Amino acid sequence: MAAAEGALSFSAASVVEDVLLQQHGTRLRDVDVESRRAEEAASRRNDAAGWLRKMVGVVAARDLPAEPSEEEFRLGLRSGIILCNVLNKIQSGAVPKVVESPSDAALIPDGAALSAFQYFENVRNFLVAVQEMGLPTFEASDLEQGGKTSRIVNCVLALQSFADWKQTGGNGVWKFGGNVKPTISCKSFVRKNSEPFSNSLSRTSSMNEKSLNALTSGIDSNKMANSGSLSMLVRAILLDKKPEEIPALVESVLSKVVEEFEHRINNQFELKKSTTNDVAVSFGNKTLVKSTTSEKPEDKNMMLKQQQIFYQQQKDVQELKQALCTTKAGMQFMQMKVQEEFSSLSLHIYGLANAASGYHKVLEENRKLYNQVMDLKGNIRVYCRVRPFMPGQSDLLSTVENIEDGIISITTPSKHGKGRRSFNFNKVFGPSATQAEVFSDTQPLIRSVLDGYNVCIFAYGQTGSGKTYTMTGPRQLTEQNQGVNYRALSDLFFLAEQRKDIFVYDVSVQMIEIYNEQVRDLLVSDGSNRRLEIRNSSQTGLSVPDASLVPVSSTFDVIDIMNLGHRNRAVGATALNDRSSRSHSCLTVHVQGRDLTSGTILRGCMHLVDLAGSERVDKSEVTGERLKEAQHINKSLSALGDVISSLAHKNPHVPYRNSKLTQLLQDSLGGQAKTLMFVHISPEPDALGETISTLKFAERVATVELGAARVNKDSADVKDLKEQIASLKAALARKEEEPKHMPHPVSGSSERQRRKAAELSPFHSNLQHADAIRDQNSCRRPMGDVGNLEVFTNSALKHKKPSFDLDELLANSPPWPPVPVQSYRDEEKEVGSGEWVDKVMVNKEDGSQVENTLGCWSTNNGHLTDGFCQKYLQDSSKNFPEQTYSMFMGSNGFDHTNTDDVDELDAATSDSSEPDLLWQFNHAKLNGITNGIASKANRSTSKPRKNPDIRNLSSSVGPSPSRKSSNGVGLPLHQNGKQQPAIDGKRKPGNRK
Ligand SMILES: Nc1ncnc2c1ncn2[C@@H]1O[C@H](COP(=O)(O)OP(=O)(O)OP(=O)(O)O)[C@@H](O)[C@H]1O
Incomplete structure (x- = not known):
């Protein structure tokens, strides 16, 4: 307060x-209050002046009259001397230093000014002291003109009261008012x-x-x-x-x-407030405006407080400035740090980008290496799969004796009871192998398709051996039993998805069928059956540009597409397999990948081919349309064999155009393409002939085509052959002990037959050679002693050429396709000796072959016995199946066959005569042997053939019913279908079923 x-x-x-x-x-x-007030004020002023004069003495208070006017009173006290001295008297030392009036003002120049200043000091000191004493004060300005004199009077009278209180002993607490004697007497007031x-x-x-x-x-x-x-x-x-x-x-x-x-x-x-603002502003401007400086103590306090606040604020401002500086420095530091981190991050990102591009390169390199490894493994791989017995066949004994490390051993009957034949493949899957297991080894090829390679996966095998099962699956399709086709495509999608950050892939499929050498689109929904052309030089890169090309993006799409394809596929019923497909079906997957980094486009193509079964015509009991189908199938399979054979020998010309099938697969067979063949066999004993033929062919393909592995395989063969040569030598040595001359009962007819063939043939020049061969025949040994025709063939080659040429050897191995051996059971009965398969081969492949082969061989060593030749020729004269013929012709004659003309093919079979056949066969084998590889000369000399018999014979492919007699010699039929009488009268008569 x-x-x-x-x-x-x-x-x-x-x-x-x-x-x-x-x-x-x-x-x-x-x-008249005013006058009374004035009166009262004068009275009080007089009291105050009187008391002051009394206190300091009249002399000292010379400027203060006893009854002063307001002006006099003010001027009298203006110097503050009287007031200070009075105060010091009441309370000594209250004003420590009183500026006294100079005794001679004249001594002081400009003394008035100086005095005014000094007086002001006195007044101020007085007022401070009075305030400290708790007495009423006045303001310094009250001593100036216009000031309130009454306040000065009040102060003086309060001082007087205080002095009185002190004089009376100063008991208790002096309280202004209580001790003040009322200066206005009621009396005097009343008096007026x-x-x-x-x-x-x-x-x-x-x-x-x-x-x-x-x-x-x-x-x-x-x-x-x-x-x-x-x-x-x-x-x-x-x-x-x-x-x-x-x-x-x-x-x-x-x-x-x-x-x-x-x-x-x-x-x-x-x-x-406004004054404070003025002061603050002046402080802010660092100019102290004197006019705002109040001389009142309250104002001074206020000023002090304001100054304090100001200083405090300045301090705060300083602190804030400092904080700002610190924050600025912090910010700069952080900025620097951010810069540093940014640059280190840039370096890091740069490093990452480098690593990413390096990773890309590594991926690229990886892909290359991967494909190189695949190449080293061999461009053509052969997997063998054995079908399990069908329901209801549990009582049968499997012909498959053992499967181990890619080697399959087949039980074969022999004269001693039981024989065994082993075949080596990249992989062999037993009857219990699951679809997933079979596919697991196929997976790497799928990757190659995405890497821009062409891939061909085809299933080969006799009818009902499980080709469709492997490629597609059973009729009741589940996820577990899905075949290679579905799995390949879902794998393709899976890999594409995995690579989606690097590549974008477009996948589309075509599905076609080759039926009777006609290409059909299997993805038509309108049932149209338009013939399509195969164009290997198509602008679009598609072999069959007119076939429906359906984009697919998921396995479900593929299932839909393939269901449509399967519905459209020509499925014919045969006695062997009610679902037997009589056409080749091919699902072609076209993949186009764009490298997101480099923009490179990769194009890969995968053919998934389910070949038609190579069924035995006689067993299938087919005639008419079915027979025609079978002929076409065999023809195209032969063409496929020729292509593979040519690729194996790196022939400059590969006969792709010999069939629609090879034409279609042209891009995926050879070159950068990777090929996988699934060879299927059935376990039933009555399929043994087919099984052996199939496996022989497959092994040959595997051996020939494998790159790095070829050496090992070749070595195994060489070792095998060497052993056989050794055994042959031993057999020869034994034979040398026997009588030198043995009469040959069929030599005359054989001679006649051979001569006739030579006359009909345009290749007269070979006659001399044939003579030589005939001469050598007299030295042949019986088959039973020889054991294996192939051995002889190979041995002869080996003998002829000291440096062993594997390619040549392989070229002379059984040709492809391995045409089913006819009625091997019958043959077995007839021959009854030697290793079963080879024996069959000998018997079925006719004596001419052996005659020639051995002739060549004998020319060089001259140690074959007549007994052997006699037996052999005897066998050949009665057993000369056209299958065997076609087996040998397969690799030599198909490239000049008009494969498109089925009728011509039929005519060919019916026009053939036995001598022609015999000659042709001899000629082929002769050339095959003398030239090593299925010779070009043979082809070139075959081409100009004008004789229809010869032409037709050479163009006969596969099991032709017209040539397929029950005696197996392949007696020519006339166009009316009747069989020609046997030339030598020894051939078994009999019609084809
Ligand atoms: N690995 C297997 N497991 C179980 N069943 C099989 C297997 N392989 C084939 N089969 C069955 O054998 C029968 C014949 O198989 P599939 O139709 O696949 O033979 P194919 O060789 O394709 O005949 P074709 O040449 O006539 O087309 C079918 O009923 C099939 O389900």
């Missing part, structure tokens, strides 16, 4: 006074007023004064104490008031005073 009061520039008394004047001014005018007024005033004063004093004491008791004018005013107001009116009056005055007080406080507060 004291602080608040100190800050106020007005007193509560003045406020009350003003309020009372405002409310009752008009009435007060009547009582009329009696009734005086009475009324005296009557109410005791009570009313108390009320108003109580009213004002709480507000400004110090100042009110000596405020005679206020008392007078109060009295004047209360003069005519009744006692019961006074509370309401007091209440109204009080509320008015509070209102006025609040109003003034607010005004002052506003004023202070």
Whole structure:
């Protein structure tokens, strides 16, 4: 409250006074309050001046008259000397240094100015001391003209009161007001007023004064104490008031005073605020505006406080600046760090980008290496699969004796009871192998397709051996028994998905069928049966550009597509297999991959071929249309064999155009293409002939085509052959002990036959050679002693050429396709000696072959016995099946056959005569032997053939019913279908079924 009061520039008394004047001014005018106030003020001034003079003495207070006017009073005290000295008298040392008036003012130049300054010091020191003593003060400006003298008077009188209190011993706490003697005497006041007024005033004063004093004491008791004018005013107001009116009056005055007080406080507060702002602004501008510097102590305090606040604020600002600097430095540091991290990150990213491109290169390299490994494994791989017995065949004994490490051993009957023949493949799957197991080794090829390679997977085998099962699956298809086709495509999608960050692949499929050498689209939905052309030089890169090309993106698409294909596929019923497919079906998957980084386009193509079964015509009991189908099938399979054979020998010309099948597969056979052949065999004993033929061919393909593995395989063969040569030598040595001459019962007819063939043939030049061969025949040994025709063939070659040429050897191995051996059981009965298969081969492949072969061989060593030749020729004269013929012709004659013309093919078979056949066979084998590889000379000499018999014979492919007699010699039939009489009369008569 004291602080608040100190800050106020007005007193509560003045406020009350003003309020009372405002409310009752008009009435007060009547009582001349102003004059009375002036009178009262003069009286109090005189009291104060008198007391001061008394205290400091008249001399010292020479400027202060005893009854001074307001002006005199102010000027008298203006130097502050009197006031300071009086104060020091009351309380010594209250003002430590009092600036005294110079004794001679003239000594001081510009003394007035200096004095004013010094006086101001005195006044200020006085006011500070008085304030510290708790006495009412005034303001320094009150000593100037216009100032409030009454406040100075109040202060002096309060000082007097204090001095009196001190003089009386200073007991208790001095309290201004309580100790103050009222300076206004009622008497003198009353003296100037009329009696009734005086009475009324005296009557109410005791009570009313108390009320108003109580009213004002709480507000400004110090100042009110000596405020005679206020008392007078109060009295004047209360003069005519009744006692019961006074509370309401007091209440109204009080509320008015509070209102006025609040109003003034607010005004002052506003004023202070603006002053503070001015000061702050001037401080901010670092110029201290003197005019704003209040000389009042409250103002000074305020200023000090403001200064403190200002300094505090400046300090805060400094601190903030410092914090800002620190933050800035921190930010710069962080920026630097971010920069550093950014550059290290860039380096890291750069490294990663490098690594990524390196990874790309590694992937590329990986792909190359992978494919190189695949190449090293061999471009053509051969897997063998054995079908399990069909339901209801549990009582049968399997012909498959053992399967181990890619070697399959087949039980074969021999003269000693039981023989065994082993074949080596890349892999052999037994009857219990699952579809997944079979496919697992195929998977790497799928990867190659995505790497832009062409792949061909085909299933080969006799009818009902499980080709369709391997490639597609059984009729009731489940996820487990899905075949290679489905798995290959889902693997393709899977790998494509895995590579999707590197490559984008488009996959589309075609499905076609080759039936009777006609290409049909299997993906037509309108049932149209249009013949399609195969164009290997097509712009689109598609072999069959007109076939439906259906984009696929999932295994489900593939299943749909293949279901459609299977519905459209020509399926014919045969006696062997009611689902036997008589056409080759080919699902071709075209893959185009775009490298997302380099933009390179890779194109791969995969043929998944389910070949038609190479069934034995006689067993299938087919005629007419079915027979025609069979002939076409065998013809195309032969062509496939020729192509593989040519590729194996790296012939400059590969006879792709000999069949639609090879034409179709041209891009996927040879070159960069990778080929996988699934060879299927049936386990039944009655399929043994087919099984052996199939396996022989397959082994040959595997041996020939395998790259790196070829050496090992070749070595095994060489070793095998060497052993056989050794055994042959031993046999020869034994034979040398026997009689030199043995009459040959069939030599005459044989000679006649051979000569006739030679005459009909345009190749007269070979006659001489044939003679030589005939001569050698007299030295042949019986088959039973020889054991294996192939051995002889190979041995002869070996003998002829000291440096062993494997290719040549292979070229002279049984040709492809291995045409089913006819009625081997019959042959077995007839021959009854030697290793079963080879024996069959000997018997079925006719004596001419052996005659020639051995002739060649004998020419060089001259040790073959007549007994052997006799037996052999005998056998050959009665057994000369056209299958055997075609087996040998397969690799030599198909490239000049008009394969498109089925009727011509039939005519060929019926036009053939036995001598022609015999000659042709001899000629072929002769050339085969003398030239090593199925010679070109043979082909070139065959080409100009004009003789229809010869042409037709050479073009006969596969099991032709017209040539397929029960005696197996392949007696020619006339066009009417009747068999020609045997030339030598020894051939078994009999018609084909
Ligand atoms: N590995 C096997 N497991 C079980 N059943 C098999 C297996 N292989 C083939 N089969 C069954 O044998 C029968 C003949 O098989 P499939 O039709 O596949 O022979 P194919 O060689 O395709 O005959 P074709 O040449 O006439 O088309 C079918 O009923 C088939 O389900």
